[in-house]
Amino acid sequence: xxxxxxxxxxxxxxxxxxxxxxxxxxxxxxxxxxxxxxxxxxxxxxxxxxxxxxxxxxxxxxxxxxxxxxxxxxxxxxxxxxxxxxxxxxxxxxxxxxxxxxxxxxxxxxxxxxxxxxxxxxxxxxxxxxxxxxxxxxxxxxxxxxxxxxxxxxxxxxxxxxxxxxxxxxxxxxxxxxxxxxxxxxxxxxxxxxxxxxxxxxxxxxxxxxxxxxxxx
Amino acid sequence: xxxxxxxxxxxxxxxxxxxxxxxxxxxxxxxxxxxxxxxxxxxxxxxxxxxxxxxxxxxxxxxxxxxxxxxxxxxxxxxxxxxxxxxxxxxxxxxxxxxxxxxxxxxxxxxxxxxxxxxxxxxxxxxxxxxxxxxxxxxxxxxxxxxxxxxxxxxxxxxxxxxxxxxxxxxxxxxxxxxxxxxxxxxxxxxxxxxxxxxxxxxxxxxxxxxxxxxxxxxxxxxxxxxxxxxxxxxxxxxxxxxxxxxxxxxxxxxxxxxxxxxxxxxxxxxxxxxxxxxxxxxxxxxxxxxxxxxxxxxxxxxxxxxxxxxxxxxxxxxxxxxxxxxxxxxxxxxxxxxxxxxxxxxxxxxxxxxxxxxxxxxxxxxxxxxxxxx
Numbered sequence: 028x029x030x031x032x033x034x035x036x037x038x039x040x041x042x043x044x045x046x047x048x049x050x051x052x053x054x055x056x057x058x059x060x061x062x063x064x065x066x067x068x069x070x071x072x073x074x075x076x077x078x079x080x081x082x083x084x085x086x087x088x089x090x091x092x093x094x095x096x097x098x099x100x101x102x103x104x105x106x107x108x109x110x111x112x113x114x115x116x117x118x119x120x121x122x123x124x125x126x127x128x129x130x131x132x133x134x135x136x137x138x139x140x141x142x143x144x145x146x147x148x149x150x151x152x153x154x155x156x157x158x159x160x161x162x163x164x165x166x167x168x169x170x171x172x173x174x175x176x177x178x179x180x181x182x183x184x185x186x187x188x189x190x191x192x193x194x195x196x197x198x199x200x201x202x203x204x205x206x207x208x209x210x211x212x213x214x215x216x217x218x219x220x221x222x223x224x225x226x227x228x229x230x231x232x233x234x235x236x237x238x239x240x241x242x243x244x
Numbered sequence: 245x246x247x248x249x250x251x252x253x254x255x256x257x258x259x260x261x262x263x264x265x266x267x268x269x270x271x272x273x274x275x276x277x278x279x280x281x282x283x284x285x286x287x288x289x290x291x292x293x294x295x296x297x298x299x300x301x302x303x304x305x306x307x308x309x310x311x312x313x314x315x316x317x318x319x320x321x322x323x324x325x326x327x328x329x330x331x332x333x334x335x336x337x338x339x340x341x342x343x344x345x346x347x348x349x350x351x352x353x354x355x356x357x358x359x360x361x362x363x364x365x366x367x368x369x370x371x372x373x374x375x376x377x378x379x380x381x382x383x384x385x386x387x388x389x390x391x392x393x394x395x396x397x398x399x400x401x402x403x404x405x406x407x408x409x410x411x412x413x414x415x416x417x418x419x420x421x422x423x424x425x426x427x428x429x430x431x432x433x434x435x436x437x438x439x440x441x442x443x444x445x446x447x448x449x450x451x452x453x454x455x456x457x458x459x460x461x462x463x464x465x466x467x468x469x470x471x472x473x474x475x476x477x478x479x480x481x482x483x484x485x486x487x488x489x490x491x492x493x494x495x496x497x498x499x500x501x502x503x504x505x506x507x508x509x510x511x512x513x514x515x516x517x518x519x520x521x522x523x524x525x526x527x528x529x530x531x532x533x534x535x536x537x538x539x540x541x542x543x544x545x546x547x548x549x550x551x552x553x554x555x556x557x558x559x560x561x562x563x564x565x566x567x568x569x570x571x572x573x574x575x576x577x578x579x580x581x582x583x584x585x586x587x588x589x590x591x592x593x594x595x596x597x598x599x600x601x602x603x604x605x606x607x608x609x610x611x612x613x614x615x616x617x618x619x
Contacts, residue, residue: 037445039445039446039449040445040448040449043449043452043453082440109440109444109445109448109476113510113511113512114512116512117512130445130448130452131448131451131452131469131472131473131504132452133452133455133456134452134453134455134456135455135456137452152507153507153509153547153549154507154508154509154510155509156509157508157509157510157511157549157550157551158509158510158511158512160509160511160551161510161511161512161513161551161552162511162512164511164551164552164553165511165513190549190551190560193509193547193549194509194547194549194560194562194610195507195545195546195547195562195564
C-alpha cells in the first residue's frame with residue numbers, strides 16, 4: 028500500500044484530501060499543517076509520497092522539500108498551490124519536487140496525479156511547463172553569473188514536447204502527434220526536470236564551495 | 245489634521261512671518277519714538293502707530309487660520325501698508341524723509357510681501373514687492389541708493405520666499421501621494437493574504453467536492469471555481485496593472501483571462517512590452533478566447549502559452565473545440581466578413597508580427613502570434 032503524507036495548513040482541505048486518499052486505497056500515514064513538523068516526522072512516518080501545499084505558515088516550500096529529501100532520499104513530492112505563485116513553484120521543482128497540481132483540480136485529477144507521482148512519473152501542469160520553458164530560456168540567455176557552459180539546455184525534441192504540454196495536450200495526445208511511445212514522452216518530460224534539478228544542485232554546491240574557500244580561517 | 249493638505253508644510257513659514265511682523269513693529273515704534281521731534285506732524289503719528297500695532301495683532305491672529313488666508317486678508321494687509329506708507333510724507337514730512345528719517349512703515353512693509361509670497365509663490369511675492377516698492381519710491385522726492393537697495397532686497401525676499409513656499413507645497417503633495425500609495429499597497433497585501441488563507445481555499449474546496457456531483461450542485465461547484473480563479477487573479481502578488489507608463493508585463497494582462505476553462509502558461513520572469521503593444525496583444529488573445537467560448541461549444545477548454553526567446557515573443561492559444569473546417573476562413577474572407585481571424589491578424593499585423601492559425605475538424609484550433617521585440 029502506498030504511504031502518503033499530507034502537508035497543508037488548511038484543516039478542512041487537509042481532511043478532505045486525506046479522506047479522498049483513504050477512500051482510493053492509500054495509506055495516509057501522517058497529516059500536518061506545518062513544514063517544520065513535516066520534516067521532523069517524515070523519518071518516522073516514512074511516506075512514499077508527500078502531498079505538499081507550497082504555502083505554509085512556518086517555512087518555505089523549498090525548505091520543506093530540501094528537508095524531506097534529506098530525511099528520506101527518494102521520497103516523491105507532489106506540490107499543490109492555490110494561486111499563481113510562479114517563482115515558488117519553479118523553485119520547488121528545482122529543489123526536487125516531481126509533481127505539481129493546482130488546488131482547483133478535480134478529485135479524479137488529484138488521485139491520478141498521486142498515482143503517477145507514486146509510480147515515479149513527473150506530473151506537469153501546462154502552467155508548470157510554461158515556467159520550465161521560460162527557465163531554460165532564462166538560463167540560456169546567461170541571466171546568472173558565469174554559467175554559459177554550465178547552463179542546461181533542452182534538446183529540440185524536449186522543447187517540442189514541453190511546448191505541447193504547456194498547450195494542454197495529454198501525454199497520449201503528444202505521443203500520437205509526434206509518433207512516439209507514451210513512455211518516451213514521459214521520459215522527455217522527466218529529463219527536462221532532471222536537468223534543472225541537477226543544475227540547481229551543482230549551483231548550490233559550487234556556491235557552498237566558493238563560500239567555504241572565501242571565508243577567512 | 246483636518247487642515248487642507250497643502251498647508252502643513254507652510255505652517256512654519258506663517259509663524260516666521262508673525263515673528264517678523266512683531267519684531268519689525270517694535271522697530272518702527274522705536275524709530276518713531278527716537279525721531280518724533282523731527283516729525284512735521286508729531287500727533288499724526290499716534291493714530292498711524294495705533295493702526296500699525298492693531299493690524300499687527302489682528303493680522304497675526306487672522307493669518308494663523310488657513311481658511312482665512314484668502315484674497316480679502318491679503319488685500320487688506322497690502323492696503324494698510326500702503327496707507328501707512330502714503331501717510332508718511334505728511335506725518336514725518338518730506339524734508340525729514342529726504343534727510344534719512346525712516347517712514348512709518350520701514351521694515352514692517354515687507355510683511356505683506358512675505359505673506360503674498362507664501363500664499364501664492366514667486367510671482368505673487370514679486371508683484372507685492374513691486375507695489376510696496378513703487379509706493380515707497382513715489383513718496384520720496386529723490387531716489388537714493390539706500391531706498392533702491394531696499395526695493396531690491398524686498399523683491400529678492402518676495403521671490404525667494406515664494407519659491408521656498410512653492411517647494412514646500414510640492415514636496416508635501418509628493419509625500420502625500422507616496423504615503424497614499426504605500427497605504428494602498430499595504431492594504432492590498434493584507435487583503436491578499438487574508439483572502440488567500442481563507443476564501444480561496446474554501447472556494448477551491450467547494451469546487452473540488454462538488455465536481456463529481458450532478459445538476460445544481462455541480463453548477464455551484466463550477467461557479468465557485470470561476471470565482472476562485474477571478475479572485476486569485478485580483479489578489480495575485482503582482483502590482484496593479486498599469487494602463488499608461490512605458491512598459492508593462494504581458495503576463496499580468498494574460499492572467500486576466502485565467503479561469504477554470506482557460507489555462508495560462510508563462511515564464512516566471514516578467515515579459516515586458518511597451519504598454520500599447522502589450523494591450524494590443526492582450527486584445528488579440530482576448531478575441532481568440534472569445535471565439536473559443538462562442539464556437540467551441542460548452543465545456544471547451546483553452547490553453548494560452550506565452551514564450552519569449554531571442555527577441556521573439558510567441559503567444560499560442562489552443563482549444564479543444566470542434567475546429568474550423570478547411571477553407572472556412574478563406575471563404576469568410578472572400579465574402580467580406582471580418583471574422584475573428586481577421587481581427588486578430590489585423591491587430592498583430594499593425595504591430596509588425598505574424599499570425600498562424602492551424603485547425604482541423606475535431607482537433608481544435610491553434611492560433612499562434614509571433615512578435616519581434618528589440619532587446
